Every structure is written in structure tokens, then in C-alpha cells.
Amino acid sequence: MSIDMQVAVNTFLMEGRELAHELEDGLLQLEQGHDPRDRDLINAMFRAAHTIKGSAGIVGIDSLTRFTHDVENLLDRVRSGDMQLEGETISRLLTCCDHINHLLDLAEKGDVHGEASTARSQELLEGLKACMGQTGATAEATPAVPGHAKDTACAAQGFRLWAVFGKDCLRDGMDPASAICYLNEKVRVVRRSLVRSRIPDLSRIDPEDCWLALALEAQTGSADDVRDAFEFFRDGTVVTMVGLDADDDAVCEALAPLKAALHDELPQAWLDEGLLSAQQWQGRKGSQQAHVQAETPAPAAASSASAAASAPAAAPAAATANSGAAHAAPAAARFVRVPADRLDELIVQVGELVIASAGVDVLARETRHTRLQEAVEALTQLIDGIQSGALQLRMVPIGETFSRFQRVVRDVSQELGKKIALDIVGGETELDKALVERIGDPLMHLVRNAMDHGLEPPADRLAAGKPEQGTLRLRAFHDSGSVVVEVSDDGRGLSRERIVAKAMEKGLIGSADGLSDQDVWQLIFEPGFSTADQVTNLSGRGVGMDVVRRSIESLRGSITLHSRPGQGTLMQMRLPLTLAILDGFMVGVGAARFIIPLDVVVECVELPADAMIPDRPQYLNLRGEVLPYICLREAFSIEGSATRRPSVVVTRCGDLKTGVLVDNLHGETQTVIKPMTGIFRHLRGLSGTSILGSGDIALILDIHHMVQATVERTARQAQTTSSQ
Amino acid sequence: MSALQIEQHGDVTRLRLQGSLTIAEVTPLRQELLACLNEPGHATQNLVWDLASVTEADSAGVQLLTATSLWLQQRQVNSSVSACAAGLDMVARAVGAADDRQCCGFTRQQDTGVTP
Numbered sequence: 001m002s003i004d005m006q007v008a009v010n011t012f013l014m015e016g017r018e019l020a021h022e023l024e025d026g027l028l029q030l031e032q033g034h035d036p037r038d039r040d041l042i043n044a045m046f047r048a049a050h051t052i053k054g055s056a057g058i059v060g061i062d063s064l065t066r067f068t069h070d071v072e073n074l075l076d077r078v079r080s081g082d083m084q085l086e087g088e089t090i091s092r093l094l095t096c097c098d099h100i101n102h103l104l105d106l107a108e109k110g111d112v113h114g115e116a117s118t119a120r121s122q123e124l125l126e127g128l129k130a131c132m133g134q135t136g137a138t139a140e141a142t143p144a145v146p147g148h149a150k151d152t153a154c155a156a157q158g159f160r161l162w163a164v165f166g167k168d169c170l171r172d173g174m175d176p177a178s179a180i181c182y183l184n185e186k187v188r189v190v191r192r193s194l195v196r197s198r199i200p201d202l203s204r205i206d207p208e209d210c211w212l213a214l215a216l217e218a219q220t221g222s223a224d225d226v227r228d229a230f231e232f233f234r235d236g237t238v239v240t241m242v243g244l245d246a247d248d249d250a251v252c253e254a255l256a257p258l259k260a261a262l263h264d265e266l267p268q269a270w271l272d273e274g275l276l277s278a279q280q281w282q283g284r285k286g287s288q289q290a291h292v293q294a295e296t297p298a299p300a301a302a303s304s305a306s307a308a309a310s311a312p313a314a315a316p317a318a319a320t321a322n323s324g325a326a327h328a329a330p331a332a333a334r335f336v337r338v339p340a341d342r343l344d345e346l347i348v349q350v351g352e353l354v355i356a357s358a359g360v361d362v363l364a365r366e367t368r369h370t371r372l373q374e375a376v377e378a379l380t381q382l383i384d385g386i387q388s389g390a391l392q393l394r395m396v397p398i399g400e401t402f403s404r405f406q407r408v409v410r411d412v413s414q415e416l417g418k419k420i421a422l423d424i425v426g427g428e429t430e431l432d433k434a435l436v437e438r439i440g441d442p443l444m445h446l447v448r449n450a451m452d453h454g455l456e457p458p459a460d461r462l463a464a465g466k467p468e469q470g471t472l473r474l475r476a477f478h479d480s481g482s483v484v485v486e487v488s489d490d491g492r493g494l495s496r497e498r499i500v501a502k503a504m505e506k507g508l509i510g511s512a513d514g515l516s517d518q519d520v521w522q523l524i525f526e527p528g529f530s531t532a533d534q535v536t537n538l539s540g541r542g543v544g545m546d547v548v549r550r551s552i553e554s555l556r557g558s559i560t561l562h563s564r565p566g567q568g569t570l571m572q573m574r575l576p577l578t579l580a581i582l583d584g585f586m587v588g589v590g591a592a593r594f595i596i597p598l599d600v601v602v603e604c605v606e607l608p609a610d611a612m613i614p615d616r617p618q619y620l621n622l623r624g625e626v627l628p629y630i631c632l633r634e635a636f637s638i639e640g641s642a643t644r645r646p647s648v649v650v651t652r653c654g655d656l657k658t659g660v661l662v663d664n665l666h667g668e669t670q671t672v673i674k675p676m677t678g679i680f681r682h683l684r685g686l687s688g689t690s691i692l693g694s695g696d697i698a699l700i701l702d703i704h705h706m707v708q709a710t711v712e713r714t715a716r717q718a719q720t721t722s723s724q
Numbered sequence: 725m726s727a728l729q730i731e732q733h734g735d736v737t738r739l740r741l742q743g744s745l746t747i748a749e750v751t752p753l754r755q756e757l758l759a760c761l762n763e764p765g766h767a768t769q770n771l772v773w774d775l776a777s778v779t780e781a782d783s784a785g786v787q788l789l790t791a792t793s794l795w796l797q798q799r800q801v802n803s804s805v806s807a808c809a810a811g812l813d814m815v816a817r818a819v820g821a822a823d824d825r826q827c828c829g830f831t832r833q834q835d836t837g838v839t840p
Contacts, residue, residue: 170747170784177783180818194820196829199787202758202795207750207788214820 008173009059009107011337016052016064016104021404023048024097028406031090042085046075047231052100054232058173061107063114063121064100070125071096074132079224089131092124094407099124158187158220158244160275162254164213164261166236174233176212183229187221193273198262213262215275217244251276252283340433343393347580350383350390351672357383358693391578394434398485399427401436402474405447409472412451419458419469420451429476431483432578438555439485439575442548446487446571447472449545454491454569464566466490482557483577488570494563496520502529521561525549553653553704555579556597582671582690586698587649588664589632590640593698595671595690596660600651600703604665607646620648620659629659630710635685636699653704660703673700684709726753726778728760736770738806742777745785745812757792769802773830776807786816786828793829805830 026045030036049072056064071093077083085093099121103114114121165176183189195213199205223241230239238261240254255276270276357380364376402424413420455461455470462468475486500512503523512520523529527546552559557575576599584595608620618629629648632638648659671690676683685706690698726743739760745753760766778785796803805827808816816822826832 170782175747175782175784177786177815177818181814184818192820194790196790196794196821199790199794201798202754202761202788202791205754205788205791207754207784207791208747210783211787212783212819216820 009061012055012059012061013104013108015055017101019048019052020097020100020104023052023100024094024407025403027085027090027094027097028410030085031410036084036086039079042075042079046072046079049075050228050231058232061103061112063112063117064103064107067096067103067114067121067125068100070128071100074128077132083132092127092131096124096128157222158218159222159226159241160215160217160244160246160251161226161239161241162213162215162258162270162276163230163237163239164258165210166233167209167211169233169237170210171208174237176210176214176233179229179233180214180216183218183221183225186225186229187218189216189218191273191275192216193269193275195262195267195269197268198265213267215267215270215273217275219244248280248283251280255281255283338393343390343433347390347394348674350387351580351674352691353383354387354672355691355693359695362693391432391580394432394578394580395430396433396436397428397430398436398476398483399424399429401440401443402427402476404440405443405474408444408447409451412448416451417457418451418455420455421469421471423471423473425473425475426477429478429483431476431575432580434579435483435555435575438551439573442551442573443474443485443487445545445548447474450487450489450491450569450571454489454493456492460492464492478577479574483575485573485575486570488568490568493565493567493569494521494524494561495565499523517563521563524561525559556582556599558599580673582673582688582700584669584671584690584700585649586666586669587632587647587660587662588666589636589662590638592636592638593666593692593696594632594662595669595698595700596649596651596703597687597700598668600653602650602652602657605648605650605659607648607661618661622650622657622659625657627657627659629661630706631661633661633663635706635710651703653707656707658703658707660701671698671700725749728753728756730760730766732765735768736772737766737768738772738774740774740777743779745778745781745788747782747784750784750788754788754791757788761792761796771796771801771803772833773803773805774807775805775812775827776809778809778812781809781812781815783815783819785812786819786821789816789828789830790821797829803830804833806833808832 023045026041026048029041034041036042049068053065053068053072056062056068074083074089074093078085083089099117102117103121106112106114106116163176165174169176180189193215198213199211205211226239226241230237233239238257240258242250242254246254259281266278266281267276271278271281357376361376361380364373367373406422409420409422450472455472456464456466458468461470471490473486473488475488477484496512496517499520500509500515500523503509503520503526504511506526506529508523508526508529509515525545525548529545549559552573552575555575556579557573559571559573561569561571563569582595583598585598585601587594587596605622618631620627620629627648627650633640633642642661643663646661646663647665648661649665650657650659652658673688674690675688676686680686685702686699687702688700690700692698726741726745726749729740729742731738731740743749775789793803808822808827813822813827816828821828824832
């Protein structure tokens with residue numbers, strides 16, 4: 001496979017999943033009571049299936065083309081009013097969405113024929129045919145039969161169409177002949193004509209440029225058929241059409257964008273074939289509109305497209321469709337798809353720029369040259385702006401992640417026999433893309449736990465005086481420079497008694513005396529803890545909440561839990577806005593610099609003189625509390641001796657307080673994180689590095705893992721000593 | 725891959741195009757066509773195209789054949805097509821480059837239709 005094709009396949013695999021999600025989203029809306037006659041929604045779902053099919057065909061994923069063809073047929077029948085989407089059909093289509101994703105997965109692994117899934121595809125397609133059969137039609141009666149046209153009100157209207165294809169459409173993989181063959185399957189074309197004179201002769205032509213301009217007349221069919229056929233033609237292609245009984249004014253209006261595309265050159269071939277009259281070409285509206293089109297092509301095309309989209313299909317009035325914009329929502333045109341690794345690269349480069357500017361700043365200060373310092377300061381401000389702008393590029397709304405739970409909640413509630421509504425609040429809240437990707441699994445644990453353990457069955461809810469349907473809420477908001485993501489339910493809440501009993505049984509606590517509710521709730525984050533009487537497919541195995549907490553903490557976040565018996569439970573995750581920048585606390589040991597994440601720093605104290613005894617266990621008395629501490633000099637084998645007044649930075653990870661013994665405290669700093677790569681990637685206790693303005697490197701400490709490693713090392717030493 | 729074979733029968737030059745006629749082949753094929761047709765004696769008054777062995781075609785291929793017929797017309801060369809593969813014929817008809825009388829600008833010879 002060529003590199004270009006591989007890029008196209010990769011792009012499609014990503015878009016295909018988005019489109020499948022779009023289709024699924026529409027189905028879920030309908031299932032939740034959305035108006036099944038909403039044409040916009042039905043058309044959007046049809047287009048999603050149609051685009052999956054078309055694009056899969058282009059990149060050669062046969063399994064998907066074949067499978068989605070029947071899905072598209074069913075949706076086409078819904079679109080034309082032959083059947084309605086409800087109950088069983090929606091469920092089957094949702095299963096088809098899953099299968100589309102499965103076929104995409106197979107294609108990603110190289111199985112473009114879906115050989116590992118042929119039987120399943122067949123089974124699902126039989127199910128779809130059954131759905132269509134229930135409404136009194138058969139799958140064979142779909143419109144994709146050559147020579148047959150749709151038996152809808154608009155089908156009999158017919159149209160005349162003129163198309164000037166974009167110069168690059170052949171290079172982009174778009175073949176006009178394929179589009180017209182597709183159209184031929186839906187409508188009956190009675191005549192057509194190519195403007196041959198527009199094609200340069202053999203000595204002048206670049207044969208990969210497209211010079212095709214053609215007109216055709218169909219006696220059946222509608223604007224929808226044309227849109228479907230030319231959907232994939234983008235920039236530069238102009239397709240216009242009118243109903244067969246359109247008057248001259250309407251034709252003149254439709255021809256305006258074509259005149260610009262043909263540079264006002266009369267397409268004699270179209271006149272010869274009777275697909276256009278000279279009067280219509282030179283019509284009174286023509287010259288003026290062509291001028292407008294030439295000056296402002298984009299808005300004119302966009303408005304034409306919207307006119308086509310909003311015009312009733314049966315209306316004979318002019319409908320112009322610049323296929324480049326015909327199916328794109330206006331907002332979509334404002335976005336550019338950029339590969340995530342390019343953004344990551346940009347962030348790294350900007351990070352380097354910040355570091356370099358800090359170095360320049362240091363040098364400028366040393367010169368004591370006022371104007372130079374002012375210039376560097378201005379430069380630094382600009383770079384700060386670029387940095388925050390670049391970081392902003394990676395920010396994505398969490399809503400898409402939340403909306404994926406619609407399907408989970410639907411399926412799981414059916415499985416559990418519970419009635420659960422999902423309420424999404426703050427879906428527009430933005431956070432770093434890397435974080436969004438990494439909170440998916442913890443969120444899934446929390447959502448499944450809430451549905452399985454938190455929310456009661458309908459009978460229990462009614463008995464408790466609650467509505468039969470429980471509510472699961474996903475909420476996100478910004479707070480004090482962090483993002484807070486909440487999962488809450490109005491279920492039975494946590495049982496203090498059961499948690500305490502289980503914790504005592506597992507030996508986690510001796511008794512619950514003196515433990516606040518908050519302390520008790522934290523016990524569920526202990527490894528292997530579960531109060532569930534039954535292990536289900538969803539939860540209850542006790543592997544989950546501790547993993548959730550570790551996952552969140554690995555993202556430099558924290559999780560807290562609030563619960564009220566009978567009223568529900570709230571899980572609150574607090575996460576940094578981005579993983580690329582760290583608010584840290586810089587410390588020094590000899591000439592080495594280290595950065596401790598600021599959010600784990602509790603306080604700094606001077607090491608008491610009585611604690612400075614070589615070879616004694618490293619503990620100190622912190623206002624009556626025993627505080628173990630790690631000596632950074634020892635941990636990193638830094639030569640030299642400690643200063644006379646070393647300091648201890650007190651940190652907290654989860655419930656564990658630990659000290660870090662250092663020579664000097666340098667204070668708070670905001671730093672760009674450079675991840676550990678290559679052979680250093682697996683080092684425990686270090687989460688990255690940062691380059692200081694002086695050019696020196698500072699190591700960023702991962703306190704959680706560092707403490708863990710120290711505890712393990714100490715335990716091994718103790719074991720060795722006792723065995724000796 | 726596509727291949728061009730030339731046979732000279734008196735004052736008739738027969739050109740047989742074989743293989744694929746798609747965007748992937750059009751650039752080298754254009755060079756080959758130009759080189760061949762510029763050869764003395766090849767672009768004669770009677771040029772007959774045999775397109776029966778074209779295995780696949782797309783708009784780019786049809787466009788190249790049309791550009792070739794325009795070039796030949798400018799040189800007042802009579803060119804006709806003796807046979808045309810069904811696939812190529814379908815694509816050419818789709819874009820309006822062919823009908824019952826001509827294919828990509830080449831006159832269809834009466835005794836030859838479309839080769840299935």
C-alpha cells in the first residue's frame with residue numbers, strides 16, 4: 001500500500017468511528033423519544049452511513065462497504081417515509097453500529113474483507129432485512145437497482161444538472177464517472193453531454209488534472225439523489241440543478257456559479273444537446289451574478305448549498321449545490337483536522353522556546369542593559385502568549401467522552417433491569433486531550449459501579465418513595481485552575497456499616513471508632529475492597545476503585561467521595577488542565593535541581609538537629625507525628641555532604657505523608673514537562689525532566705512511586721537482615 | 725499497467741491499448757502516446773483504435789483518450805475505434821464522452837460494437 005493510501009486509510013478509520021458514533025447518537029436520541037419524523041436527524045444518520053460506505057469503498061475496505069450498504073438502504077427507506085425507526089429496528093441498528101466499529105477494528109489490523117466476521121455480518125443483515133420485511137417491503141425493493149427510481153413524490157419531478165469538476169478531484173481519488181454511475185442507479189438519465197472543447201489536447205494536458213464539465217437530464221430523481229452522488233466532491237467542484245419545469249429565471253440563477261467555473265465560456269455542447277439555451281446562459285441575471293460569484297465564491301457557494309438543503313425536494317425551484325459545501329454544516333468549515341502528534345510536536349517546540357527565552361532572560365539580566373532587558377521582557381510575554389495558545393490547541397470538550405456513556409447506560413440498564421437516565425452537565429468544559437483519553441477507563445469504572453451498586457431496582461426505588469427511574473449524572477466544570485469531573489447518582493448511597501464490617505474482616509482497620517464518614521468512604525479505594533455480595537459482569541470484584549484512584553493520581557489528580565444513605569453518591573475527580581505544564585516546587589541537593597509537583601507539597605520544615613544522625617532510621621517528629629523521610633542525596637547517590645541546615649519538604653500522596661530531605665529550597669516554579677524517553681522511560685520515581693533558564697536540567701520527582709520504591713527497598717533490606 | 729501496440733497495415737495504423745486505463749497510468753501513457761503518434765508514419769490519415777483489451781478505466785482514462793482524439797483532429801487525422809471494452813464504454817458514456825456513434829471522440833466503426 002502506498003504511503004498516501006495508508007494515510008487515507010488511517011484518516012478514514014478515525015472518521016469512520018466518528019461517523020458510527022454519530023449514527024449511534026442519532027439512534028439513541030430516537031430511542032429516548034426524539035421526534036422520529038425529524039428529517040434533519042434522519043438525513044444526518046443516513047449521510048453518516050452513506051459516507052462510511054462511500055469512504056470505505058474508496059480506501060478498499062470491502063467488508064464495510066458491503067455491510068453499510070444495507071444499513072444505508074434501510075435508512076434510505078426511513079428517509080423516504082417508507083418505514084419508521086422504532087423499538088426493535090433501533091436496537092438492531094445499534095448492534096450494526098457496534099459491528100461497523102468491529103469491522104473498522106478488523107480493517108485496522110489488515111482484514112479489509114472482514115473474513116473473521118462474515119457470519120456475524122450476515123446474521124445482522126438478515127436481521128435488518130427482517131425489519132424491512134415487517135413493514136411490508138423486502139430488501140430487494142431498495143432503490144439501488146439500475147433503471148429503477150424511488151417511488152416518492154419528488155421522484156417523478158426529474159431535473160437538469162450541470163457539473164464542472166474541480167481540477168484536483170481525480171488526484172483526490174474522486175472519480176466523476178463513479179458518481180454518475182451511482183446516480184444512474186437511482187435516477188433515469190435520458191441525455192447527457194460533455195464539454196469536450198474544455199479538455200486540453202494531448203500535447204498540453206496534465207492528465208491528472210480534471211477538465212470534465214458535463215450536463216445531464218434525468219426524468220426521475222431529486223436533489224437528495226444528486227447530493228448523495230456528489231457528496232465526496234470537495235473544493236472546486238460546482239454542481240447545480242433545477243427541476244425540469246423550472247422557468248428561465250430559476251435556470252439563470254442556477255447557472256451563475258457555473259459561469260464563474262467555466263470562466264463565462266459558452267458550453268456549446270450543452271446547447272447542442274438541448275440541455276441549455278443561449279438565452280438562459282446569457283440571461284438577464286447571469287452577468288451580474290457571475291460577477292458576484294467571482295468576487296465572493298465561498299459565501300455564494302455556501303448560501304447556494306443551504307438553499308439546496310432547505311428547499312423542499314418536490315419543489316421545482318432552482319436548487320444549487322456546490323458539493324464542496326452541500327453536506328458540511330457551516331461550523332464544520334471552521335475546523336481543520338490536525339494529527340495529534342503534530343500538536344504534541346508543536347507543544348514540545350514551544351516548550352523549548354520558553355526554555356530558550358528563559359536562558360536569554362538570564363543573560364540579559366547579567367548585562368544590566370536596560371533596553372535589552374525590556375526587549376527580552378516583551379519577547380517573553382509574546383512567547384507566553386504563544387505557549388498558552390499552543391496549549392489551548394490541545395484542549396477538547398469533555399462532552400464527546402460523556403456522550404459515549406449514553407450507549408453504556410442504555411445497555412447496562414437493560415441488562416440490570418433498571419431504569420436509568422443519564423444527565424450530562426458541562427459537556428463543553430475543556431481539558432487537555434491527553435487527559436480526556438486517559439480518564440475514559442476510570443470514568444467507565446465509576447459509571448458501572450454507580451449503575452450496579454448505587455442505583456436501586458425500580459421496585460426498591462418506588463418503595464423508598466423515589467421516582468422509578470434513577471438518574472446518573474456526569475458533570476464537569478473548571479474550578480481554581482483545575483477541571484472537576486463528577487459522577488453522581490441518586491441511588492441508595494454507601495453503607496457505613498457494611499464498609500466498616502468488610503474493612504475489619506480484611507484487617508484494614510481494627511475498629512471504626514474515631515473514623516469520620518469521609519475516612520470510612522476512603523476505605524473503598526483500598527486494593528481488593530468490595531462490599532458487593534455478588535460478583536457481576538459489571539463490578540463487585542474489588543478490582544476497580546483502587547485502580548481508579550491510582551489512574552487519577554497518575555494524572556496528577558485526586559478523587560474524593562461523598563455519600564448520603566438513601567440519597568446517593570458523588571465521586572469527584574479533580575484534574576490538572578494540562579499534562580504539559582507543571583506547577584512545581586524546586587529544591588536543590590548540591591548542584592542538582594529537582595522539582596516536586598506543588599500539589600503534593602504540604603509544608604517545608606528544617607531538619608531537627610537530633611535527626612541528623614548517620615545510619616539511623618529516617619524518621620522525624622513532626623509536631624508529634626512520625627514522619628518518614630527520604631534523603632534525596634542518598635536516593636540519587638549525589639556526592640558531597642549535606643549542608644548545615646538541610647530542609648524537609650513534607651509531601652502527601654493519598655493518606656501517606658512523607659518527607660523529602662534536601663539541601664536548599666528554591667521555591668515555586670512553573671515548568672514545561674519533558675517526558676522521559678528511551679532507556680529512562682521505565683525509571684521509577686521520576687516523571688520527567690525540565691530545562692531551566694540557566695540551561696541546567698531539573699528532574700521532576702514522582703513522589704508516589706519514589707516512596708513506594710523506598711518502602712520496597714527498606715522491606716527487602718529488613719528481610720535480608722533478619723535472615724542473616 | 726497499460727501497454728500500447730502498433731501495427732501498420734498499408735495506410736492504416738492500428739493501435740491496441742491493453743490493460744488498465746486509470747489515473748495511475750495516465751501520466752506515463754500520455755508520454756507513450758505522444759511519442760508513438762509523433763513517430764513518422766504513425767498518425768496517418770487512417771488510425772484505428774482497438775480498445776477491447778482495456779481491463780479497467782476511470783474518468784482520467786476517458787479524459788486522456790478524449791484529449792488524444794482532440795489532438796488527432798487538430799492534425800486532421802481520421803481516427804476510429806474498432807472495438808471497445810464494456811467497462812471503458814460504460815465509464816465514457818457516464819461522463820457523456822461516448823454514445824452510439826463515437827467513443828471519446830473516435831468514430832465507432834459500424835461492424836464493431838462493444839466487447840463484453
